[in-house]
Amino acid sequence: MKITVFSAKAYDKEYLQQxxxxxxxxxxxxxxxxxxxxxxxxxxxxxxxxxxQLDKAVLQELKMMGVQHIxxxxxxxxxxxxxxxxxxxxxxxxxxxxxPEAVAEHTLALVLTLNRRLHxxxxxxxxxxxxxxxxxxxNLHGKTVGIIGTGRIGLATGxxxxxxxxxxxxxxxxxxxxxxxxxxxxxALQKLFSEAxxxxxxxxxxxxxxxxxxxxxxxxxxxxxxxxxxxxxxxxDTGAVIRSLKNRKIGYLGLDVYEMEGDLFFEDLSNQIxxxxxxxRLATFPNVLITGHQGFFTHEALSQIAATTMHNxxxxxxxxxxKTSFLV
Ligand code: NAI
Numbered sequence: 001m002k003i004t005v006f007s008a009k010a011y012d013k014e015y016l017q018q019x020x021x022x023x024x025x026x027x028x029x030x031x032x033x034x035x036x037x038x039x040x041x042x043x044x045x046x047x048x049x050x051x052x053q054l055d056k057a058v059l060q061e062l063k064m065m066g067v068q069h070i071x072x073x074x075x076x077x078x079x080x081x082x083x084x085x086x087x088x089x090x091x092x093x094x095x096x097x098x099x100p101e102a103v104a105e106h107t108l109a110l111v112l113t114l115n116r117r118l119h120x121x122x123x124x125x126x127x128x129x130x131x132x133x134x135x136x137x138x139n140l141h142g143k144t145v146g147i148i149g150t151g152r153i154g155l156a157t158g159x160x161x162x163x164x165x166x167x168x169x170x171x172x173x174x175x176x177x178x179x180x181x182x183x184x185x186x187x188a189l190q191k192l193f194s195e196a197x198x199x200x201x202x203x204x205x206x207x208x209x210x211x212x213x214x215x216x217x218x219x220x221x222x223x224x225x226x227x228x229x230x231x232x233x234x235x236x237d238t239g240a241v242i243r244s245l246k247n248r249k250i251g252y253l254g255l256d257v258y259e260m261e262g263d264l265f266f267e268d269l270s271n272q273i274x275x276x277x278x279x280x281r282l283a284t285f286p287n288v289l290i291t292g293h294q295g296f297f298t299h300e301a302l303s304q305i306a307a308t309t310m311h312n313x314x315x316x317x318x319x320x321x322x323k324t325s326f327l328v
Pocket of ligand 1: 075076096097100103148149150151152153154171172173174202203204205208209230231232256257293294295296297
């Protein structure tokens with residue numbers, strides 16, 4: 001079976017080749033979209049990542065070329081028109097769980113860096129500036145953390161905050177016993193917004209959750225709140241967040257994802273003029289820390305992603321399915 005791997009970086013090649021189960025892998029650096037879909041010609045399956053576009057038109061092209069299976073090498077699937085895939089008879093698999101700790105630990109890295117201003121301290125010390133002015137932080141111990149989405153990553157993140165002695169408020173339409181066993185409470189979203197010192201987003205991007213962080217929800221939050229998003233950029237209305245940074249409602253913002261990241265992330269644009277004015281405005285705030293969707297980027301996670309992706313492709317080749325990984 002020939003598989004075209006889109007958005008393939010050197011690390012994707014390395015890990016997928018190591019886990020390969022005898023497939024012919026064709027690596028393409030470009031993202032999948034209507035302009036690049038023709039590159040999948042001759043493949044029975046394709047392998048894609050978070051910013052590849054699998055809208056109806058692209059899926060129709062894939063179907064016409066004879067592609068039968070789409071293997072997402074990620075957990076989120078908001079970039080795939082699943083309804084269209086179903087209608088066209090295209091199978092779609094993903095990697096539902098690889099290493100929730102990878103994203104949870106990155107979430108804590110953002111929290112600790114923002115709080116203790118490590119990004120500033122690093123540069124200061126390099127320049128021989130040992131002043132502490134402006135580096136004042138707060139103890140995490142005793143603070144209230146609101147986790148929206150207490151699934152795999154939300155739970156792993158809760159455990160880490162628990163280790164710091166934080167109180168945990170959770171909100172999820174599907175409450176889990178594990179969350180409560182760990183000492184977390186569940187509450188309505190309004191209560192979480194109004195009581196949390198730190199709000200961390202861990203739910204999927206769906207039509208219901210899109211822009212859940214907006215002018216109204218921000219108004220409910222504590223002055224100086226720390227907001228962290230390592231889930232999907234579309235959960236946040238970026239314009240509303242910029243307004244709340246300007247009027248100091250938000251005291252700290254940590255982002256690993258961004259609404260329009262498809263035009264920016266995973267590429268070296270250091271010699272280009274970035275045209276996204278919202279992103280550029282965000283990056284100017286001293287209390288904003290942005291990383292380019294690297295929460296998943298650990299050795300353990302990449303190994304697991306590659307192994308599960310190959311397993312999904314193997315099942316597809318055998319005309320077998322697996323309820324946990326197969327979306328269609
Ligand atoms: P999961 O499926 O285990 O948990 C998601 C939870 O969100 C579920 O418990 C679900 O009931 C809950 N949820 C759904 N709608 C909700 C709502 N309206 N309000 C509150 N909770 C809601 O997924 P997992 O593995 O924990 O991943 C969470 C998200 O993290 C993914 O959807 C993905 O977008 C993101 N992610 C980010 C990565 C990164 O590198 N930054 C890597 C992997 C995932």
